[in-house]
Every structure is written in C-alpha cells, then in structure tokens.
Amino acid sequence: MISYIIRRSLLSIPMLIVVSLIAFFILTLPPGDYMTSYQNQLTSQAGLTTSEAEKMADQMREKYGLDKPFLVQYYNWIKNIVVHGDFGYSFFYSKTVAKVIWGRLGYTLLIAGLCHFISVFVGILIGIFSATHQYSAADYFFTILAFLGVSIPAFFLAIFMMYLFSFKLGLGVGGLFSDQYIMAPWSMARVLDLIKHLWLPVTIVGFAGTARNMRVMRSNLLDVLGLQYIQTAKAKGLKNRTVIYKHAVKNAIKPIVMSMGSALPFLITGEMITSIVLDLPTTGPAFYNALVNQDMYLAGSFLMMIAVILIIGNLLADIALAWVDPRVRYN
Incomplete structure (x- = not known):
C-alpha cells in the first residue's frame, strides 16, 4: 500500500508541471495583456498622450517581466512560486496574488x-x-x-x-x-x-x-x-x-x-x-x-490551485479505491 501511494504521488509531479505549462500558455494566447487596457485608461482617464501612456505601459511590462518571451515568463513564475512562495502581482487588485x-x-x-x-x-x-x-x-x-x-x-x-x-x-x-x-x-x-x-x-x-x-x-x-x-x-x-x-x-x-x-x-x-x-x-x-482583464498571474494561480486540488483529489480517491478494492494496488 505504501509503495502504491509513493508511486502515485511521484506521477503527480510531472502531471502538475504539464498542466501549469498548458494553463499559462493559454492565458498568454489572447492579444495584448493587462498593460494594454492600462494604457487605454491612462489615455482616457488620466489625460496622458498616447506616447506617454505607451511609455508608462512599457515600463510596467519591463518591471513585471511581461516583455520577456513566454518560456522565460513561465520559468520566472514557477521559480518564484517554488523558491519564494510568490505567485506574482495582481494588476487588477493592485496587491499580491497571495493576498487576493x-x-x-x-x-x-x-x-x-x-x-x-x-x-x-x-x-x-x-x-x-x-x-x-x-x-x-x-x-x-x-x-x-x-x-x-x-x-x-x-x-x-x-x-x-x-x-x-x-x-x-x-x-x-x-x-x-x-x-x-x-x-x-x-x-x-x-x-x-x-x-x-x-x-x-x-x-x-x-x-x-x-x-x-x-x-x-x-x-x-x-x-x-x-x-x-x-x-x-x-x-x-x-x-x-x-x-x-x-x-x-x-x-x-x-x-x-x-x-x-x-x-x-x-x-x-x-x-x-x-x-x-x-x-x-x-x-x-x-x-x-x-480573466476579463487579462490579469495573467492571478488567473494562472487560480488555474494552478484547481489543478493541485484535482491531482490531490484523484490521489486520495485512488488511495480510497485501493483500500476498498485491494486488487487495485497491485495493478
């Protein structure tokens, strides 16, 4: 039983990596990002010119790494989660994703x-x-x-x-x-x-x-x-x-x-x-x-949360099924 639990737990790790990669990729597919709408807000509400708003949006992209290639953004996001427990910054709520x-x-x-x-x-x-x-x-x-x-x-x-x-x-x-x-x-x-x-x-x-x-x-x-x-x-x-x-x-x-x-x-x-x-x-x-505002780090963290719950839930369900039916643990 213990070997079955260990085997199923190890299989969950690559599955979680694949799910997080696909989820992050899907979130980057729509054209533009949160800074695109932020640029429009600066133009319409703050009264800035188009060039000034574009410059501020580019500075924000550089600050939060949104100007980097997809794989670099994904690597930095996962690294911060694993090493520092930092899920990123929510642009819409103006606070860290963890607090939201x-x-x-x-x-x-x-x-x-x-x-x-x-x-x-x-x-x-x-x-x-x-x-x-x-x-x-x-x-x-x-x-x-x-x-x-x-x-x-x-x-x-x-x-x-x-x-x-x-x-x-x-x-x-x-x-x-x-x-x-x-x-x-x-x-x-x-x-x-x-x-x-x-x-x-x-x-x-x-x-x-x-x-x-x-x-x-x-x-x-x-x-x-x-x-x-x-x-x-x-x-x-x-x-x-x-x-x-x-x-x-x-x-x-x-x-x-x-x-x-x-x-x-x-x-x-x-x-x-x-x-x-x-x-x-x-x-x-x-x-x-x-999702509506393309707040990618917040949306990606929610998808990761659902994926983790799904994987842990399936693991617990498999363990419960192996306990109910001993034949499962030997397959």
Whole structure:
C-alpha cells in the first residue's frame, strides 16, 4: 500500500508541471495583456498622450517581466512560486496574488467541501433507498429530482432562488454575511450569521452532485443486486440488510469513490459561477475579473490551485479505491 501511494504521488509531479505549462500558455494566447487596457485608461482617464501612456505601459511590462518571451515568463513564475512562495502581482487588485487568493480561498473551500460531503453522503443514501425500493412512488420522485439536478445549470438555479426568496418570500439572499457582520471581527454571532447565509450556495452547488451520485449509486446497486453471488448469499439465509450493506453496496460504491477526486474541482468551478450570481466573497468573482482583464498571474494561480486540488483529489480517491478494492494496488 505504501509503495502504491509513493508511486502515485511521484506521477503527480510531472502531471502538475504539464498542466501549469498548458494553463499559462493559454492565458498568454489572447492579444495584448493587462498593460494594454492600462494604457487605454491612462489615455482616457488620466489625460496622458498616447506616447506617454505607451511609455508608462512599457515600463510596467519591463518591471513585471511581461516583455520577456513566454518560456522565460513561465520559468520566472514557477521559480518564484517554488523558491519564494510568490505567485506574482495582481494588476487588477493592485496587491499580491497571495493576498487576493488567501482572503477568499477559505470561503471557497468551505462551500465546496460542504457540497462535496453532502453530495456524496446524501446521494449515496438516496441511491441505496431508490434501488431497494425500485418503482415505488419515492423512487419515481427521487429519479425526477435527479434528472432536474443534472439538467438545471447552477447559474440559472441561483437566479431562480434569488428571485424566489427575495421577491416572493421577502427574504434577503446574497453574500455570506448580513451588513452589520461584513467587517465585524469573528464572534459566535458572526459564525451563526455565516451559517444562516451558507445554506443557499451549498444547496445550489451541491444539487447537481447529489443528483449525479444518486443516479450512479442507484443504477450500480441495481446491477449488483442482480448478480449471482448476491442471489447465493440470499439463498444461504443471510439477512437482506446484511446482503445489501455488507456485500452489494461495497461493490456498487466503487465508481463514486473513483469520481470523488475529480468532483471537487468541478464543485469549485460551480461555486465560482454561483458566487458571481450571489455576490459571494469567494474566488469566483476574482477569477472572473482576472480573466476579463487579462490579469495573467492571478488567473494562472487560480488555474494552478484547481489543478493541485484535482491531482490531490484523484490521489486520495485512488488511495480510497485501493483500500476498498485491494486488487487495485497491485495493478
């Protein structure tokens, strides 16, 4: 088991390098950079002439290395991250990338982590219930709910929920805190206010994942329950609960365990879209602004963060699968 973990961990290193290189390359593909829009701002708002604005933009490019070739920019960026822990400077927010990310990452991981736990736990339980009560009224209800969950986009569900609670029910939604707690120091009252606002984004982001896990668990469990070894176990007189939870669920749950690693980054991207609609202080609005304004170091750091979470999530999922199925660790 230890050798399997070491082997999978070593394979993650070149994968992360390739992902970071591709992400950084894609960010440099659009024509111009942040200094192009900065030059336009100097001309239109600061009243500088075109030559003066161009000179200041070129000085900024030279200062932050944006005038260097692509590979040199990438090397310097990665070197600063590995050696100094410096992710670069955010031109749009006028602060270091680390300050922009760390101020928002906690809320992002909190929402995504809660969604991940709920979607897996609730999805598996509903899937088991639907499979063991096939063609019942509850099974039809959860099946329709699952189809809605995988069909409705997160941004549309967020807009609908905002409309429903704000205009129809008169309840305030949006943000993670009430006005009096936005800049307040942490206290029990602020934590309770966060919990009061947290349920809406968690419900919106986790709805699709719960629906998907429910459908996967239901279909897999129905397939497993029809296998011969399950029929043999029942014929030997084992209790139905023992057959289902000790033998059938253990094999039916494997596809969900395999997908757990890749699900968390998708939840984070779903959280990004939802946070833009609900105006949440998470990484979503910052990443969107970085892409729109070609703030390459900030956007590249966000993509690196998602890649790292994806690789670590897949590693943990592989370890969990090897623990569930010992045959995996020998392949």
